[in-house]
Amino acid sequence: MITIGVLRKKTNQDNSSRVHRTKDNRAKRKNTRLLLLVLVILLALTATIAGRSIVSDLLGVQKWLINGQDSLRSAYIAAEKGEFDKSQLNFEQAQNSFMDAGIIMSKPGVTMLAIVPVANSNLEAVRRLTEAGIEVAYAGEALTQASTKFSKKQGKFDISIDNGMVDIKPFIEAQPDIDRAHLHVLQAMAAFDKIPDGYLIPQIKSAKKRLGEELPTLKTLVSKAKVTFDVLPGVMGGEGKRRYFLAIQNNAELRATGGLIGNYGLLTVDNGAIKLDEFDEILAIDNPAKPIDAPEDFAARYSRFEGARIWSNVNMSPDFPTVSRVLLKFFESVRGEKLDGVITIDPVGLSYLLDAIGPLTLADTGVTIDSGNAVEWTLVKAYKDFPQRDTRKDFLADIAQAVWGRIITGQVADKSKLVEQFGLALSEKHMALYSTDESEQKIAESLGYAGELMPTTNDYLQVVMQNHGANKVDIYMHQEIKHTIDLRPDGSGLATLSIDISNKTPASGLPTYVTGENSLGAKGGLSNTWLSVYVPKGAQLLSAKLDGEAGVIEINREKDKTVFSRYVKVPPGANKVVELSYELPYVLVFDKSGIDYRFDWQAQPVINKPTVTSRVTLPDGFAISELPDGFARKGHNAAYSGTLSKDKSFDFGLIDNR
Template structure:
């Protein structure tokens, strides 16, 4: 039997032991053998603070990066919006859409300023020092600043000025143009140009070496655009300076106003039977002298030297008779001759020539309303043509017709000019009427000063034929009265044109047939004074020359006259203004009709759409064309 001691020893449970310490507690115990709990709590708080601080910094950095990224994206969006406005501005400038231009310019200025605001930020500026990203941010900020300056210092001042350029503001008042507009406009453009040059330099100096390609491309595009803007402003300022000269702001100017008589036809409309001198001094203008054909003798030799080829085509009358100075379909030629006539027989030096005829006056008077002459008689849009080209010749005895009509035309010219320059008519309606007269060839102008003549480049105001066929293939038919009469009031004309140029540009042919018909009756012809019917034939017949100008570079291949029972003669073929010319003469008794035909062979080349041109007749020429394949 086992002993009690032995049994007790075996049956007593072992004493409980402490659980195994965690590694963290073991480390803590090792570091704090004395077992101070306060020290352990302090260290724990420090660690929390450190990690919290790191978290705050990380979060702050994230917010800062996000904010900078947001600002950069907003700036990018604003710059893209500004770029879109530039395209609209260019289109509106080309079309002179001032209303649309103002809106687009404001869009540009607002977008550029918005971009500048987004890049003008402390955090954005701080981020510019960050490698890789920083140079891109800097370049965007500098581009934004330049665009904002451009909008506020250049674009908006010009737009604000142009908003005041209304038809009312440019309309003459009390015999004077608003010359202050030109002065203010030039100063505005000069200031804008200085801003453009400064921003161009600023953009060119932007360092894009370490930026993304898009920023470098934007810099190049902007530099190019500013260069073009600078060049364009330079051209506009040159134009303004030229306009200042034209308006006598740098010295008095004298212009001859030639009133063409369509009842006595020449290529450009009619002979300049009445001339007036328009004097312009610092924008103030008025008629200071006048003259009629009686003041310019026809027996005093040529008024100026002229190429013999022109004399061969148009005879010596082209430079020895005032009324035939408009015989060539080229107004610069006429302008030089009219200038020479005035300077030879009058005292003033001529600075330019402007022509206008009763047809143009009719268009303009439709817009302005009637003009009252010194006699109390009114000229209106409806009676201008019949009164000035027909009725006036029936008012006086035969012996007084020339003298009295000269007085009437002088009074009419001065009264009409005064009425037109003081009218209260709607400016846009008046401008539309003037443009119509220019498009139909009833108003033309010429200047001996190259810079001033250049102002009319591309406009029908120049009264010139195109020098090539690339944009349009012009074929012209022109008439000249050689009866020394006023009977083209009764002349009806028509042209019929055929060509295969659009189907066969390498070997095209062009055929023009002109029809002339006298609408006067034998009875009426017999009652008119020889001053009207022409002393040469006294109403028995009326003689008209026809000049058909073919395309540039072509050659005359055939000419013919129509009805052999009616007098029509092929005079010759020639060349003028780089074009072939077929010449005819048609003599018509009252009521007769005849035709003449010219065919041209064109050289291989580029041909624009066919355009028919003719003398601005009192009875408009009826034109028909057959051009297969042409638009």
Template sequence: MLFGATALVAVVLIAGAWVGSRAWLAYGELQEARSGATKLQEKFAENPASIIGDIEDLGEHTARAADLTSDPIWRAAEIIPWAGPNLEAFRVTADSLDTVVRAVGAPLVEHVDAMQSSLALTDGRVALEPLVEMRSASANANTQMKKVVADMHGIKREKLVPQLADAVAEFTELLQPVSVGVSAVSDTTALLPGMLGLGGSRDTLLLFLNNAEVRSTMGIPGALALLNANDGRIALTQQASTLDFPVYPEPVARLSPDLRGTYGDKPALWVQNVTMLPEFPLTGELAVTMWERNFGVRPQAVVAVDPVTLSYILEATGPISLESGESLSSDNAVDLLMHEVYVRYEDPADQDAFFADASARVFTAVSSGDFEVQKFVKALTRGAAEDRIKLWSSVSDEQSVIDGTSLAGTLTTARSTTPKFTMQLNDGTGAKMDYFLTTKATLTGDLGPNSESDEIVVRYTMSNTAPADAGISLPGYITGGGNYGVEPGSIATVARLFAPGGFNLLSQQVDGSSENAGESLQLLDRSVAQWNPTLAPGESRTIELRYRVEIPNVHAVEWRQTPTFSNDISNAITY
């Protein structure tokens, strides 16, 4: 017995020493990898294709760390109370980092140069072949990345020593932007070839939206254009203004009863109102139907962008000369397209002509390939992150990909389990005063496994930054001239906050008072708080909504809203 007990103790000590020594070696490899990753990030920002050799070196460290923490003795030690969860977390983290570097990063970096080259248009054509070749690698990388995220979220941090728990939390947080980026690459290679005419001609309707008159999913259509793509060759085949569309005598499509009860038939009667609806796929279907009725062509897809996104794109193309003789640049695009054009031109036809010229010349600059690819990609990425780009496709396979992204413009995102609040704004002034509208969203709460109340408070402030004399100093086309019962210079808005399912509204106040604080309603199976503020120049008002979380395991919420000229928001807030 004594010999047996002694042998058992010896085995435990040897195993402990074995695991301890390998843990120390693995820790050293991970520290080397961390140092290398920091340098790699800096190089990647300058030139993604330049890091191929660096990522191979980084992979050697992560591979050794994963190998050191995955042998049978280590795995057996994971059943030991207290030590086991820490060893398991160490192994999962090392293995996850190795997967990110070698199974996700390395294959994508091998293709990044070809992908960037394909996006640099030559004679109006996007080279589709590199995108098609990259599909398999990017789809596999995306699958691997999802597994890593799931594995890291599966670690029970409350059972870990503080130092390891902090490290796991830090790494898990860093995975979020990486996961978003990998998913974006996968989506791009899945979507672009087909939408750019691989296998046949494709028509896409472009909506250039103006946030100076806000609508739920962005702004009022200011100019429209038809884009044709065939085997990667892109052409702008037709342009139109809102003046080219009639007020239809009957709705072009029948809206659901709850949508009609809230928005009426306006979105299906006026092209200017197609973006009033709460989900962009509805906008897309209405827009292509109206275009087909007017011009006899039914586009297969719709893309919408705002002037802020165009300003980002102009950082890649550089300034563009307009027919008026002036220069459109990243510095002046927003002011010029959202405000100055209305000060300068009283006739809507002249305004539309200006928008058409600007959009056509931006398209020409992009289609000619005369831009910096990295800056162009960053411009689109930034615009999408700020909800300033929307996309819809009538092709079901394409739309299923879009549905998993923020480009979809829907109240729920197919790939995200994080509850999402969506604040949507619709102009009630009947003019272009939303250029002066600023907003700020603040979310506070006590969520998570150790919370006592499981409540969250949303505070949303809207401000009118117009000059005090706006009612007399600005043209009537901008102020509305009081035509809709709104004092010139004031901003009237219909604001609706769509809450996630399982969030119960407890109270609703405006500036600390429950009187005239709006109403609550149900729309598209969502709880909606509605508020109709009218703000005089210089005035701000704040609505406060308190919710109780009725569903388990909510550790974060997501915030989305109608993008204005200037939003002070945080898209993802964790407590």
């Protein structure tokens, strides 16, 4: 019994201990849950604070990226205007902004987000955007460093020209800086290309889009600067004396490259020293005794006009490099001297230069010529006010020599603008350059300064008017060009073209030298135009009409183009409409990335810029994924309208949804 009593007592004690342990465990679990709850709350608070901090950091990155891109845009604009002090300040601001963005991106809280897939792609995008931005800023810094080699006037780029001498030393000294800028731009492009294509939040996607728009601008700017600085010392006689033929074209009597060559000059450049040795009317140079050797397609197209033998028709091809080679053979045949290149300019180009040079007054006549009246004086009033040929010839020569004299003596109102205006004249082909040095010529072509018939495998168009009436009425001629292309699923296309040519020559008040009284049939202001339409090789003509009536079209080949040609006679106050339709076997490009339609449209340098329209019609089931600048969506299709003063290239991205 005792034993039993003891056992019972022990059992009671055990039960009591269990009760106490259970209460203790419950208390501990309760405390643990409370502790966990506190920890969760603390973690949540910490995460919230950290999250807010990270969000704040990311918003800061966004702000610095936007600030950097805004500064870059301002820097480009200032650099293109020659305002290099302002450009340097903007590039420095851009560099600081991108570096601030880079500092934020290196914070631990931000880098921790890299383990989250969506966040990772966005962080990588921001990182690459920042990297590209810093490289761009370094490029800008190098460009502005290059600008310090040149003198400045009121913060603008100022070329040193004094008494016919251009100081080429700064161009040589600036070359390393330009090369450094070019390298940084390439590195920026490489960083940009590494930006992920996955899901990006709108702000980062927008930043990518903006930088993607800015980088090509900078690349073009720096590439042009690099090639210019690479070749300019040689072009300016830094590596030996150069001699150039200067051709002055008259757009009132159209030729393919701009106009009849009415005057010429011989330009000598030696280590920066520039001298106009000779300036006269083109008739002062004899024609070659016999036709010179010309390219086969040039001879086939233009031998009937003696294009390979007479100066007045040497520039009937729209390919200025070919014209220049033929012209230089002309000169060598007659004078026995090999020249180093050709420079051409017309009255429109002259007016562009006068915009920077400022007005000038001719000593003999007291006439003031400026950018606003240069074209009118050279192509209209000169014929009215100076009916005597010799007097008129001297007047036109005085204008050209006065402009030239102001340039080579440095008497230019705005030298930085002069560089800009040279670029404008060259881009519109109112000036063009040719060099017998192959490397220099390739650079001129890459810059768009060579006036070449564009070699391309894309869809292509150029409309060329030439005066075959031996009068001066083309200043009154206007064109309206309407182009359409119906694309097909198999890659072919049906093109139609309407060219409305109107003659607005006044009915009275013009001398007969302008309106024409000659054996070629152009009388009383009649326009006798030889019209040529350049299209892709392999194009098949389907129909040709003049004012709705079927007509005969001549089909030729020049370079890599098919050419449709015919004469169009337009009386004063009238218009004529030429309509063509032609088949294009291959105009769409199919590859793994999608479908492309590319269209190159070249301009002829004329007085009155043609008004143009283009309509691109897609096959059923196709859609536009990428629309080029200038075109607008018109339902299922796309349309463009404007004026054509420069060569244009359009690239469409298409999708086949069938």
